[in-house]
Amino acid sequence: MEKEIIVQKFGGSSVANIDRIKNVAQRVVAYKNKHTDIAVVVSALGDTTDELEALALGLSKTPPEREMDMLLSTGEQISCALLAIAIKELGYDAISFTGSQVGIKTDKTHTKARIMTIDGKRINRAFKENKIVIVAGYQGVTANDEITTLGRGGSDLTAVALAQALKAKVCEIYTDVDGIYTTDPRIVKEARKIKTITFEEMLEMASLGAQVMQARSIEVAKRFNIPLHVRSSFSKEEGTMITKENEKLEEIAVRGITCNKNEAKITICSVPDKPGIAAKIFEEISKQGINVDTIVQNVPHDKLSDISFTVPKGDFNKAIKATTAIGNRIKAGEILEDRNIARVSLVGSGMRSHSGIAAKMFSTLADNHINIEMISTSEISVSCIIAQDSADKAVRSLHKAFKLEQP
Amino acid sequence: MEKEIIVQKFGGSSVANIDRIKNVAQRVVAYKNKHTDIAVVVSALGDTTDELEALALGLSKTPPEREMDMLLSTGEQISCALLAIAIKELGYDAISFTGSQVGIKTDKTHTKARIMTIDGKRINRAFKENKIVIVAGYQGVTANDEITTLGRGGSDLTAVALAQALKAKVCEIYTDVDGIYTTDPRIVKEARKIKTITFEEMLEMASLGAQVMQARSIEVAKRFNIPLHVRSSFSKEEGTMITKENEKLEEIAVRGITCNKNEAKITICSVPDKPGIAAKIFEEISKQGINVDTIVQNVPHDKLSDISFTVPKGDFNKAIKATTAIGNRIKAGEILEDRNIARVSLVGSGMRSHSGIAAKMFSTLADNHINIEMISTSEISVSCIIAQDSADKAVRSLHKAFKLEQP
Numbered sequence: 001m002e003k004e005i006i007v008q009k010f011g012g013s014s015v016a017n018i019d020r021i022k023n024v025a026q027r028v029v030a031y032k033n034k035h036t037d038i039a040v041v042v043s044a045l046g047d048t049t050d051e052l053e054a055l056a057l058g059l060s061k062t063p064p065e066r067e068m069d070m071l072l073s074t075g076e077q078i079s080c081a082l083l084a085i086a087i088k089e090l091g092y093d094a095i096s097f098t099g100s101q102v103g104i105k106t107d108k109t110h111t112k113a114r115i116m117t118i119d120g121k122r123i124n125r126a127f128k129e130n131k132i133v134i135v136a137g138y139q140g141v142t143a144n145d146e147i148t149t150l151g152r153g154g155s156d157l158t159a160v161a162l163a164q165a166l167k168a169k170v171c172e173i174y175t176d177v178d179g180i181y182t183t184d185p186r187i188v189k190e191a192r193k194i195k196t197i198t199f200e201e202m203l204e205m206a207s208l209g210a211q212v213m214q215a216r217s218i219e220v221a222k223r224f225n226i227p228l229h230v231r232s233s234f235s236k237e238e239g240t241m242i243t244k245e246n247e248k249l250e251e252i253a254v255r256g257i258t259c260n261k262n263e264a265k266i267t268i269c270s271v272p273d274k275p276g277i278a279a280k281i282f283e284e285i286s287k288q289g290i291n292v293d294t295i296v297q298n299v300p301h302d303k304l305s306d307i308s309f310t311v312p313k314g315d316f317n318k319a320i321k322a323t324t325a326i327g328n329r330i331k332a333g334e335i336l337e338d339r340n341i342a343r344v345s346l347v348g349s350g351m352r353s354h355s356g357i358a359a360k361m362f363s364t365l366a367d368n369h370i371n372i373e374m375i376s377t378s379e380i381s382v383s384c385i386i387a388q389d390s391a392d393k394a395v396r397s398l399h400k401a402f403k404l405e406q407p
Numbered sequence: 408m409e410k411e412i413i414v415q416k417f418g419g420s421s422v423a424n425i426d427r428i429k430n431v432a433q434r435v436v437a438y439k440n441k442h443t444d445i446a447v448v449v450s451a452l453g454d455t456t457d458e459l460e461a462l463a464l465g466l467s468k469t470p471p472e473r474e475m476d477m478l479l480s481t482g483e484q485i486s487c488a489l490l491a492i493a494i495k496e497l498g499y500d501a502i503s504f505t506g507s508q509v510g511i512k513t514d515k516t517h518t519k520a521r522i523m524t525i526d527g528k529r530i531n532r533a534f535k536e537n538k539i540v541i542v543a544g545y546q547g548v549t550a551n552d553e554i555t556t557l558g559r560g561g562s563d564l565t566a567v568a569l570a571q572a573l574k575a576k577v578c579e580i581y582t583d584v585d586g587i588y589t590t591d592p593r594i595v596k597e598a599r600k601i602k603t604i605t606f607e608e609m610l611e612m613a614s615l616g617a618q619v620m621q622a623r624s625i626e627v628a629k630r631f632n633i634p635l636h637v638r639s640s641f642s643k644e645e646g647t648m649i650t651k652e653n654e655k656l657e658e659i660a661v662r663g664i665t666c667n668k669n670e671a672k673i674t675i676c677s678v679p680d681k682p683g684i685a686a687k688i689f690e691e692i693s694k695q696g697i698n699v700d701t702i703v704q705n706v707p708h709d710k711l712s713d714i715s716f717t718v719p720k721g722d723f724n725k726a727i728k729a730t731t732a733i734g735n736r737i738k739a740g741e742i743l744e745d746r747n748i749a750r751v752s753l754v755g756s757g758m759r760s761h762s763g764i765a766a767k768m769f770s771t772l773a774d775n776h777i778n779i780e781m782i783s784t785s786e787i788s789v790s791c792i793i794a795q796d797s798a799d800k801a802v803r804s805l806h807k808a809f810k811l812e813q814p
Contacts, residue, residue, distance in 0.1 A: 018465040055489055058425040060496040067495070070503050071488035074481035081478035082462055088474070089467040096477050100507075101552055145508055 003127070005168040006031060009041040009137065009159035013176045014233035015079050016046035024233060025086035027174070028132060032092060037127040039166060041137040041159040042083055044075025065110035069139075069149045073099070076136035076155070084134045094132040097122065099139035099147075104158065106140035106148045113140055113148035115157065118165035135162060153214030160217045164224040171221065171228050173213060178232035179239035180205070180212055182404040183257040187392050190405035194255060195238075198245045201255045201349050204381050208345040209260030218242065245349060253350040253357055254402045259395050260343040261388055263293060264316045265373070266323055267308040270333030273300040277330060278307060284326045290315040294343075294376040294385060304333075308374060310385060313339065341373065342391035345383040346398065358382045364401040370394050410534070412575040413438060416448040416544065416566035420583045421640035422486050423453035431640060432493035434581070435539060439499060444534040446573060448544040448566040449490055451482025472517035476546075476556045480506070483543035483562070491541045501539040504529065506546035506554075511565065513547035513555045520547055520555035522564065525572035542569060560621030567624045571631040578633050580620060585639035586646035587612070587619055589811040590664040594799050597812035601663060602645075605652045608662045608756050611788050615752040616667030625649065652756060660761040661809045666802050667750040668795055670700060671723045672780070673730055674715040677740030680707040684737060685714060691733045697722040701750070701783040701792060711740075715781060717792060720746065748780065749798035752790040753805065765789045771808040777801050 008028060015021050024042075032038055052071050056063040080096040087094035103119030126133045137155025140148050150157050156173060163171035178193065180202065185191040197205075199222035206215045212230060221228050221242065231239025271277055278297065285292055295309040311319045316339065323335055351357050358375075361382055365372055370393065374385035386394055399405065415435060422428050431449075439445050459478050463470040487503040494501035510526030533540045544562025547555050557564050563580060570578035585600065587609065592598040604612075606629035613622045619637060628635050628649065638646025678684055685704065692699055702716040718726045723746065730742055758764050765782075768789055772779055777800065781792035793801055806812065 018462065021466060052485065055425065055485075056492055059428060059489060059493045063492045064495055067488045067491045067503060070491070070505075071485055074484050077481050077484075078459065078462075078478055081474045082466060084474045084477070085463055085470045086466045088471055096474060098477075098554075147505075 004036045005039065005127070005166050006036060007039045007041065007159050007163040007166065007168045007171045008174060009155055009172065010043065010083075010174045010233060011155065011176070012043040012046055012049070014174055015042055015083065020233075021079075021082055021086050024083060024174075025090055027233065028083075028087060029090050029092045032132055034130075037133075039123060039133045039135060039162055039168070040080075040083065041135050041155055041162060042076060042079045043137050043155040044072075045079050045082075048075040048078065066146065069110050069147050072149055073136070073139040073147050076138050080134040080136045087132055087134070092132055093130060094134060095126050096134040096136070098136050099158070100141035100145070102135055104135075104140035104161070106142060106150070108142050108144075108146070108148070110146075110148055112151035113142075115140060115150065115161045118161055120165045123162075123166060153217060156214055156217035157220065160220045160224075160226055160228070163226045164220070168226070171226050173228055173230045174233040175212065175230065176233065177212060178235055178237055179230055180210070180242075180256070182255070183395055183399055184259060187259065187395050188399045190399065192405055192407065194240050196241045196243060197255055198349055199242055200245070200380060201347055202242045204347045204378065205256055205258050208258040208347065208381060208383065209262070209343065210256070210258050253348050253354040254346045254404065255348040255350075256346075257395055257398055257402075257404065258343075258345045258347065259391050260345075261391060262313050263310040263341060263343055263385075264313050265308055265310050265338040265341045265385065266316075266319055267306055267336040267338070268323060268327050268332045269306050269336065270304040271307050272330060272332070273303045273305050280330065281307065281323070281326050282309075285311075285319060285322050288315075288318050288322050290319050290322070292319075294374050294383065296374045310341065310343070310374070340388045341385050342388040342394075343383050343385055344391060344394045344398065345381050346402070347381045349380045351380050351382070360401065361398060364397055365394055368393060368397045410442055410444050412444045412446065412534070412573050414446045414448065414566050414570040414573065414575045414578045415581060416562055416579065417450065417490075417581045417640060418562065418583070419450040419453055419456070421581055422449055422490065427640075428486075428489050428493050431490060431581075432497055434640065435490075435494060436497050436499045439539055441537075444540075446530060446540045446542060446569055446575070447487075447490065448542050448562055448569060449483060449486045450544050450562040451479075452486050452489075455482040455485065473553065476517050476554050479556055480543070480546040480554050483545050487541040487543045494539055494541070499539055500537060501541060502533050503541040503543070505543050506565070507548035507552070509542055511542075511547035511568070513549060513557070515549050515551075515553070515555070517553075517555055519558035520549075522547055522557065522568045525568055527572045530569075530573060560624060563621055563624035564627065567627045567631075567633055567635070570633045571627070575633070577636055578628065579636045579638060581638060581640040582619065583640065584619060585642055585644055586637055587617070587649075587663070589662070590802055590806055591666060594666065594802050595806045597806065599812055599814065601647050603648045603650060604662055605756050606649055607652070607787060608754055609649045611754045611785065612663055612665050615665040615750065615754065615788060615790065616669070617663070617665050660755050660757040660764055661753045661811065662755040662757075663753075664802055664805055664809075664811065665750075665752045665754065666798050667752075668798060669720050670717040670748060670750055670792075671720050672715055672717050672745040672748050672792065673723075673726055674713055674743040674745070675730060675734050675739045676713050676743065677711040678714050679737060679739070680710045680712050687737065688714065688730070688733050689716075692718075692726060692729050695722075695725050695729050697726050697729070701781050701790065703781045703783075717748065717750070717781070747795045748792050749795040749801075750790050750792055751798060751801045751805065752788050753809070754788045756787045758787050758789070767808065768805060771804055772801055775800060775804045
């Protein structure tokens with residue numbers, strides 16, 4: 001019988017201290033048997049990465065990226081060695097590897113490298129010796145033996161790429177929540193854990209503000225069709241499976257509701273209504289590396305229209321500066337700022353076939369006296385920009401209206 | 408003109424915090440010019456190694472050595488990346504390397520590996536690009552790409568081996584003292600910094616209790632004739648040069664005085680005076696891995712003699728147990744214990760040609776009413792075991808009698 005391979009990834013909070021590392025070791029060995037080989041990917045212990053970063057910033061405001069990779073990659077090397085020690089203490093054989101040692105080859109983009117290839121040979125050799133393999137997440141090595149890191153959420157990426165290279169049956173992502181919820185349980189106490197969700201829905205939810213997993217890793221899992229199981233390090237319960245859409249998956253119109261309070265709105269008033277003027281504005285803004293989200297243009301009056309758009313709050317000041325400059329140049333009117341907004345979105349691949357979802361969303365908000373400032377839609381989502389003060393109320397009423405508390 | 412190469416090694420206390428790392432960066436760049444290339448070896452920041460070790464011991468009383476190397480080698484990787492950042496901040500080009508990256512190949516003895524070869528190619532390439540090279544001390548890599556560490560004092564060893572591989576002019580060892588002294592300045596305030604000392608004298612002083620450098624690194628420097636300069640990270644003053652004996656070096660009878668309070672004495676009374684009996688005793692003790700130092704056997708009376716020897720205090724209990732067992736077997740008498748001893752030693756290669764040193768030592772101690780319990784000599788040293796309470800007085804009176812306070 002062919003052995004099954006599982007990849008398990010544990011985040012920083014799952015290995016934040018000695019007791020939690022012991023807990024992870026116990027979780028891992030519970031899955032190990034003669035028919036199953038396990039590769040574990042670990043992030044750095046708790047706040048290690050932040051602490052190392054603070055040291056570097058104490059020496060330079062702009063530390064060179066190559067040296068940052070040299071520095072930050074140690075965090076994962078520490079946690080994988082410690083986990084190997086903890087597993088061996090339980091009487092199982094284990095071996096830890098750096099990204100370099102297992103041949104995770106990346107391009108040369110320090111601090112946000114892309115994985116090019118993974119050489120599974122060394123891991124497969126360890127599997128043959130019946131060892132549990134621990135791999136340092138978040139890191140790789142260039143063809144010239146330079147250490148690289150993969151950027152935020154990089155350990156998830158290591159796990160997914162490893163699952164692909166090893167042809168793993170599933171990639172389990174252990175975290176401090178026990179799965180993906182229909183919406184944030186801190187806002188709606190009736191929020192329900194989702195059993196199964198498609199890659200596309202998960203990607204949409206991540207891009208709209210759900211923070212469980214980085215979009216990049218889900219994209220890779222989708223491309224190679226690697227089932228992801230998002231679950232808790234602290235409980236044995238099943239979490240949420242993220243898989244390819246298939247016919248057995250019930251067509252649910254709305255899978256979940258996200259709420260993003262990290263955007264701000266900018267409006268340029270009285271923009272001359274000439275062809276190419278919007279292009280000019282957003283070219284200028286994107287030159288500054290700012291990601292513009294929803295854009296809405298009013299119907300023009302007297303050949304003048306208002307253009308509103310949202311940007312991440314972190315880019316707000318930069319965006320205001322760029323907008324003011326271009327506004328002067330094109331002789332537009334006032335620039336209005338609004339930091340008090342929230343994006344509330346419904347996500348579900350069933351929207352493709354179900355109609356009336358958007359209409360029901362708008363009427364639910366209207367019934368609750370919530371004013372909609374902007375609307376945007378994709379194939380599998382509808383988003384409304386509303387006042388931030390009303391966001392929680394909006395999420396609660398929508399959750400109820402679409403009966404998401406019911407399985 | 409051929410470029411000169413210098414290797415500089417900074418210990419953990421020299422890089423214990425942000426300010427000290429900045430200080431080291433300034434020291435390094437002060438030496439860099441177009442005629443000089445610098446390779447810097449750094450230890451882990453302050454107590455990092457101890458902290459990592461504590462984490463491992465929290466998981467297992469006997470953590471596997473391979474994983475310990477994986478874990479502990481990160482300490483030096485962190486400090487070399489930070490130093491590279493600090494140097495670049497001063498406007499000089501610098502690059503950090505792990506032991507693996509610069510090809511420090513070792514044998515497979517985890518936690519105390521021996522360096523087999525160093526491939527200087529990558530460093531020389533960096534030198535050609537006019538970069539200051541920072542190398543993580545204490546670590547290497549086996550032929551199978553397994554990370555190893557070199558044991559206590561391993562960073563000194565990295566520095567000396569690197570100096571040999573790069574054909575460096577000198578290997579500077581920066582530490583928290585400003586050189587080698589004629590004796591411990593905490594005991595004798597007139598103690599004087601020694602300008603030049605031979606490898607042999609330094610080895611003898613290290614083995615007799617001077618703690619500035621590990622004997623292993625001095626031995627390698629001696630074998631390849633690499634001048635060592637032991638100096639302070641916190642002052643610009645010259646420290647102590649450790650070099651090969653040469654004719655210009657003045658033949659000084661006594662170079663320094665060491666005092667070791669970390670030994671204890673064991674005496675087996677009434678040992679039957681038969682051939683081979685001493686061999687039996689010390690075979691048994693060495694089987695336990697205990698290093699016996701000075702041994703003295705009394706002239707026998709009635710075919711019975713007393714045998715005294717010294718052991719490191721850490722091995723004392725083990726030694727007593729072994730001695731009691733063998734004492735019973737050979738029908739010897741009482742076992743006497745004495746933890747209240749000290750070894751006071753004079754060291755100087757001039758002893759080879761100067762006579763009367765030992766005699767003067769004994770009479771000086773006698774004049775000060777200090778009783779000598781045991782004596783041992785080597786070609787370039789004389790040691791007396793005395794009561795520990797008298798040790799400081801002995802060192803002071805000998806320092807004065809041999810006029811070591813005078814240059």
